[in-house]
Amino acid sequence: xxxxxxxxxxxxxxxxxxxxxxQSSYQVRGLRLQCKCAACVDEWTRKVLIKxxxxxxxxxxxxxxxxxxxxxxxxxxxxxxxxxxxxxHLRSLCxxxxxxxx
Amino acid sequence: MFFKKAKPxxxxxxxxxxxxxxxxxxxxxxxxxxxxxxxxxxxxKVRFDxxxxxxxxxxxxxxxxACRAAVKKVEGVEFIHISPxxxxxxxxxxxxxxxxxxxxxxxxxxxxxxxSGKGGVGKSTAAISLSLALVAEGKRVGLLDADIYGPSLPxxxxxxQRPPQTESGRILPIIKEGxxxxxxxxxxPEGQPVVWRGPMVHGALTQFLTQVDWGExxxxxxxxxPGTGDAQLTMSQTAPLSGAIIVTTPQELSLIDAxxxxxxxxxxxxxxxxxxxxxxxxxxxxxxxxxxxxxxxxKKLAEESGTPLLGVIPLDPLIAEGGDSGKSVLLTHPDATVxxxxxxxxxxxxxxxxxxxxxxxxxxxxx
Numbered sequence: 413x414x415x416x417x418x419x420x421x422x423x424x425x426x427x428x429x430x431x432x433x434x435q436s437s438y439q440v441r442g443l444r445l446q447c448k449c450a451a452c453v454d455e456w457t458r459k460v461l462i463k464x465x466x467x468x469x470x471x472x473x474x475x476x477x478x479x480x481x482x483x484x485x486x487x488x489x490x491x492x493x494x495x496x497x498x499x500x501h502l503r504s505l506c507x508x509x510x511x512x513x514x
Numbered sequence: 515m516f517f518k519k520a521k522p523x524x525x526x527x528x529x530x531x532x533x534x535x536x537x538x539x540x541x542x543x544x545x546x547x548x549x550x551x552x553x554x555x556x557x558x559k560v561r562f563d564x565x566x567x568x569x570x571x572x573x574x575x576x577x578x579x580a581c582r583a584a585v586k587k588v589e590g591v592e593f594i595h596i597s598p599x600x601x602x603x604x605x606x607x608x609x610x611x612x613x614x615x616x617x618x619x620x621x622x623x624x625x626x627x628x629x630s631g632k633g634g635v636g637k638s639t640a641a642i643s644l645s646l647a648l649v650a651e652g653k654r655v656g657l658l659d660a661d662i663y664g665p666s667l668p669x670x671x672x673x674x675q676r677p678p679q680t681e682s683g684r685i686l687p688i689i690k691e692g693x694x695x696x697x698x699x700x701x702x703p704e705g706q707p708v709v710w711r712g713p714m715v716h717g718a719l720t721q722f723l724t725q726v727d728w729g730e731x732x733x734x735x736x737x738x739x740p741g742t743g744d745a746q747l748t749m750s751q752t753a754p755l756s757g758a759i760i761v762t763t764p765q766e767l768s769l770i771d772a773x774x775x776x777x778x779x780x781x782x783x784x785x786x787x788x789x790x791x792x793x794x795x796x797x798x799x800x801x802x803x804x805x806x807x808x809x810x811x812x813k814k815l816a817e818e819s820g821t822p823l824l825g826v827i828p829l830d831p832l833i834a835e836g837g838d839s840g841k842s843v844l845l846t847h848p849d850a851t852v853x854x855x856x857x858x859x860x861x862x863x864x865x866x867x868x869x870x871x872x873x874x875x876x877x878x879x880x881x
Contacts, residue, residue, distance in 0.1 A: 414783070418878035426878075477616060478875035480751045482783035496751075499783070 414499050415484070418476055426473065428502065436506040444471050444488055446505060447495035523590040525555045528562075531584045537566060538573045544581070546681050551599070558592035560585055567601035574598050616875070617723050617753050622656075622731045626787065626863075627749055627758040629779070631771025633740035635763045636792040638666040639837055640827070641737035642693075643852075644759075646844045647860035649692040653732040656687060656694040658722055660749065661739035662715045663708055665699030672840015674704050677726075685726045691845060696726050712744040719748045740771075742778040750782040754875070757787040759824065764794050764811035776819055787866060788824035789816045790859070796829040797851075803828075822866075825859040827852055 419427040421437055428436045444467055447453075452462045468490055475487045479496050487493040506512075532553075533545040544550050544564075553562040564578060578596050585594050619625060628641040638659070645657045659667035668674045671690055677700050678686045687694035698708060698718060710718075728734060739745050749755060758779045762772035776786055791812025796804045806829065816823040827833075830852050836843040844853045 414873065415876050416874070418876050420878065420881055473878075473880045475880065476878040478877055479616075480753075480782050480784070481755065481873050481875075482750075482781070484876075 413503060414481065415502075418484075424470075424472065426476075430503065434503075434506070434508075436503070436508060436511070438502075438505065438507055440473055441467060441469065441471050442507075443473075443486065443497070443505070444490075444492070446497075446501075447492070448497075448501070449495040451492070451494055523555050523558060523560070523588070525553055527588050528555055528560050528585055528591070529553060531588045532562075532581060535577070535580050535584050538569065538577065542681070544577075548683065549601070558590055559595070560588075560591055560593065561595045561597075563597045563599045565599050565601040569601075617720060619723065619728075619734075619754060622728060622734045624733045624756045625736065625754060626733060627660075627736045627738050627755055627779075627784070628761060629738040629746070629758055629775050630740060630761040630768075631742065631773065631775035631778075632762070632768050633664075635761050635768055635772075636827075636833075637740070637761045638670055638737050639833060640759075640761045640790050640792060641735050642667070642670050642842055643844055643856045644859060644863070645693055645733070645735045646691060646842055647853075647856040648733050648735075648863070650844070650857060651860050651864060653860075653864070654730060655692070656696075656728050656731045656734040658726075658734060658736045659695075659697035659699065660719055660722070660736050660745050662698045662710065662718050662745065663739065665697045667695060667697035667737065668699035668704070670837050670840065670842070671695060674699065676700060680727070683725070687726055687728060691842075694728060694731070696722050715744045716748045719745060720752060723753055742774055746775075746778060750779065750784055754873075755784045757785040759787050759790060760815070760821075761790045761792055762812055762815060763792055764805070764808045766811065768807075769811045769815055772815055773819075776815070776821075780819075786819065786821040787863065788822040789819075790824050791826045793829050794826045824862060825855050827855055 414431055415428045416431050417429040421427040424440050426438045426440055426443065430436065445464060453460055472489045473486045474489055477485050479485050483496045483498040484502065485493065485496050529545055532550055533543040535544050536542055537544055537547055537549060549564060549566045551563040551565050564581065566574065566577065578598060581596055582594050585591055628637055628644070630637050642657060645655050648655045657667065659665045673688055673690060675688065677688050677696065680686065687696045688700060702708060736749060738749065760772050760776050762768050779786060789812050793807050794809050794812065796806050798804060812826060813823050828851065830850065832843045832847055832850055833852060836846060843850055844856060847853055
């Protein structure tokens with residue numbers, strides 16, 4: 413599964429259209445908090461190292477780029493850019509009604 | 515002289531003088547190679563930086579003297595200041611993760627990694643044999659040896675020469691038997707080890723992909739080093755891989771590692787094009803088959819991972835002979851069983867491999 417289109421649906425909302433036709437939308441700050449990079453989540457203990465209050469309320473992506481065939485990287489307005497969001501992870505975070513129920 | 519008013523010194527005349535000084539080991543001028551930086555001329559003074567990559571102290575000092583002598587001859591020069599500085603490789607590849615270092619290779623239709631978790635299973639031999647078989651099918655093929663620490667291509671193909679560089683600094687691949695070739699082994703003297711940390715491997719690989727003039731290719735086969743480390747990450751994160759081929763020997767020990775290699779590519783969604791079981795049985799002169807490393811491991815891996823078994827290659831002294839002499843068995847014995855198997859594999863691969871267009875990367879700039 414992979415995205416076929418990315419869109420900015422609102423100032424703080426990212427839209428992804430998937431190759432199976434599914435449409436996802438995400439609050440961008442929620443994505444920032446889900447970052448799984450080594451600076452945000454401890455590699456060994458899996459302990460989350462970032463605190464929600466540290467992330468600006470008005471955080472925005474600056475640039476979203478592909479990583480190989482399996483992920484996206486997001487460069488954020490707070491300067492953080494080391495996170496890799498796999499397609500599977502992104503799909504599991506989908507905020508639509510149907511996905512939240514399952 | 516005393517009465518004649520000196521012509522005002524120009525940057526051009528100094529640059530012209532320096533263009534006749536060539537870099538050590540080449541016949542190319544320092545100016546055209548871009549080794550002279552920040553050239554400033556004011557009055558009778560000339561200043562510039564000399565940035566020559568990979569130069570030893572003695573050569574560098576000799577070069578400074580050669581530059582000084584050349585500039586001295588220019589009318590009106592009285593003061594020369596040359597600063598040797600560290601050469602920075604241009605353009606700098608960005609550090610690994612994050613899509614920032616993404617490479618696009620529009621002229622390469624299929625980028626295929628030949629990999630295995632384990633070393634010594636015959637990856638390089640398989641990669642070169644498959645490449646030659648693709649050439650025999652009339653395809654335009656390149657072969658990149660991505661094993662920075664232990665390049666095998668120079669030996670297998672019988673070449674150890676430095677690839678030529680264009681004026682703009684692009685590297686021309688070595689062409690042999692219709693194959694375009696690049697290997698770290700071409701860039702360093704024979705027998706000299708490469709002692710690098712991981713990020714350097716990433717840099718070298720991205721340069722091999724982007725700064726080598728591959729031209730239009732139907733296939734670029736990448737002979738991966740063993741393991742699931744830096745080189746594998748670079749290839750799967752920054753390069754538009756069309757697929758991977760996993761090489762294994764039949765016994766369980768090799769399968770364990772091959773399985774990891776396969777899983778690694780699956781986890782980054784690189785399609786597995788198939789599995790090659792190498793060193794599968796030895797056919798003795800009396801016709802008896804000896805399964806030295808057991809048999810059926812490749813089939814087992816293919817079945818459990820739901821990927822096709824591309825080919826089963828027997829042990830044949832002709833293969834090792836070809837490898838050591840730099841002349842592949844496909845060229846010396848085109849009718850040998852192994853040669854036929856590889857040609858069939860190439861035919862199957864051509865039917866299978868899809869152009870990169872099947873997967874389109876997406877990106878977005880936030881407004």
